[in-house]
Amino acid sequence: MSLVVYLAAFVFGMSSLLVLRRPRTALRKPLTLSTCVAIVLGAMVFVCAAPATLAAVNGLTGVPNFGAPMTYGMLSAYSCAMLVLLVNWRGGPRERVRRMVLRSVTAYGLVVLAIVALFALADAGTERLTDLDTYYANTPFMREMILLYLVGHSAATLVMCAMCLRWAREVTGLLRTGLRLILLGTLLDVVGFQLAKYTAVVARWTGHDLDFLSTHVAPPMASLGAVVCSAGFALPRLVPPARAQWRGLRDHRRLAPLWYLVRSASTAPEPPTDWWQLPQVRLQWREVSIHDALLALAPYFDHRVRERVRDTALAAGRSPYEARLAAEAAMLTDAARRAAAREEPPETDAGYRLHATEVSGTSGLVELAQALNGAVPAATTSNAPSAPSAYDGAARTSMTGSMKEPEEPHVA
Numbered sequence: 001m002s003l004v005v006y007l008a009a010f011v012f013g014m015s016s017l018l019v020l021r022r023p024r025t026a027l028r029k030p031l032t033l034s035t036c037v038a039i040v041l042g043a044m045v046f047v048c049a050a051p052a053t054l055a056a057v058n059g060l061t062g063v064p065n066f067g068a069p070m071t072y073g074m075l076s077a078y079s080c081a082m083l084v085l086l087v088n089w090r091g092g093p094r095e096r097v098r099r100m101v102l103r104s105v106t107a108y109g110l111v112v113l114a115i116v117a118l119f120a121l122a123d124a125g126t127e128r129l130t131d132l133d134t135y136y137a138n139t140p141f142m143r144e145m146i147l148l149y150l151v152g153h154s155a156a157t158l159v160m161c162a163m164c165l166r167w168a169r170e171v172t173g174l175l176r177t178g179l180r181l182i183l184l185g186t187l188l189d190v191v192g193f194q195l196a197k198y199t200a201v202v203a204r205w206t207g208h209d210l211d212f213l214s215t216h217v218a219p220p221m222a223s224l225g226a227v228v229c230s231a232g233f234a235l236p237r238l239v240p241p242a243r244a245q246w247r248g249l250r251d252h253r254r255l256a257p258l259w260y261l262v263r264s265a266s267t268a269p270e271p272p273t274d275w276w277q278l279p280q281v282r283l284q285w286r287e288v289s290i291h292d293a294l295l296a297l298a299p300y301f302d303h304r305v306r307e308r309v310r311d312t313a314l315a316a317g318r319s320p321y322e323a324r325l326a327a328e329a330a331m332l333t334d335a336a337r338r339a340a341a342r343e344e345p346p347e348t349d350a351g352y353r354l355h356a357t358e359v360s361g362t363s364g365l366v367e368l369a370q371a372l373n374g375a376v377p378a379a380t381t382s383n384a385p386s387a388p389s390a391y392d393g394a395a396r397t398s399m400t401g402s403m404k405e406p407e408e409p410h411v412a
Contacts, residue, residue, distance in 0.1 A: 009046035038081035051129040064127040069119040072149035073112040079156030080108035118145035137204035174236040181232030185225040192221020248279035258369035262293035299345040300335035329371035
């Protein structure tokens with residue numbers, strides 16, 4: 001039993017580490033802070049509820065069942081944290097949010113104090129690690145303490161269900177998916193944990209024995225519901241950054257042909273090679289270095305190369321955009337060759353700007369990198385007197401499979 005509960009606590013707690021990516025700025029963001037507090041409190045509930053933890057706490061304090069008010073108080077604090085998280089997540093006027101948070105903290109603070117007071121008044125001298133709720137279901141003050149923590153937890157989950165249902169009708173996408181996961185996890189808690197506990201306790205009141213619901217059904221269902229809830233809270237916050245990092249990794253790899261062509265001309269600092277650098281950081285370094293290299297190669301641009309490839313591509317029926325991209329790829333390859341051979345720059349207009357430098361983001365650079373596959377043959381024959389046929393092959397090759405209409409650029 002303890003192993004299962006500790007595993008749930010570990011999974012629950014790990015989601016807080018994923019959300020808390022930047023601890024220094026988390027304290028300035030109520031949503032991030034409340035998310036991490038709620039997840040950590042949820043993990044602590046499972047740690048405290050494990051029989052091994054209860055036995056250790058009871059032994060250290062010398063008070064039989066001291067772990068009970070500790071666990072129930074932690075569960076009440078977790079219920080409050082979930083409400084505070086939803087209030088901060090929903091947002092609204094600052095005063096209204098602050099007022100609702102204060103009300104929740106005050107109400108559940110009183111519940112925790114009442115749990116401690118009732119335990120102090122009760123006579124619970126027999127240690128029970130797994131069936132305390134049903135064993136003491138008819139004991140004065142213990143009965144009220146058990147009922148109080150269940151009712152407090154039920155009130156929080158019902159409010160969460162209502163808020164998630166109402167809010168899910170107003171939003172779409174990942175936020176709606178996250179709300180549905182929270183709702184599913186909350187319903188698992190209501191049906192699998194709370195209903196099982198209520199049924200077992202009421203059965204004791206009426207002289208029946210349904211303790212297995214409290215000891216064997218409720219704990220794993222509570223663990224499952226908490227894990228699903230944590231996924232609902234974490235999903236809308238983690239998926240967008242994960243997608244951005246995946247795009248960064250993809251674009252970093254797609255820029256490789258362009259980078260290998262121009263890197264000898266770049267004067268930018270060497271990019272970091274540490275394995276822990278995020279893909280977007282690597283992409284930003286590569287993008288800056290490529291732009292620096294393009295500036296260094298601009299004096300070597302031979303516009304005769306560009307015009308020949310462009311005219312050949314247009315004659316082949318390509319669109320003006322495709323023709324321009326193929327022509328610029330051929331001209332850049334020729335410029336890189338001239339710079340590597342330390343040739344004199346051609347006497348041409350130096351004011352021309354590549355399409356890749358006119359668009360934001362990395363989309364233009366990626367398209368230029370894809371077009372380079374067909375630019376090498378054109379560059380190697382740029383000084384040949386009868387070059388159009390060679391450029392025709394280069395233009396055709398550079399446009400197969402990689403020539404598309406400009407994609408909507410994204411900021412790296």
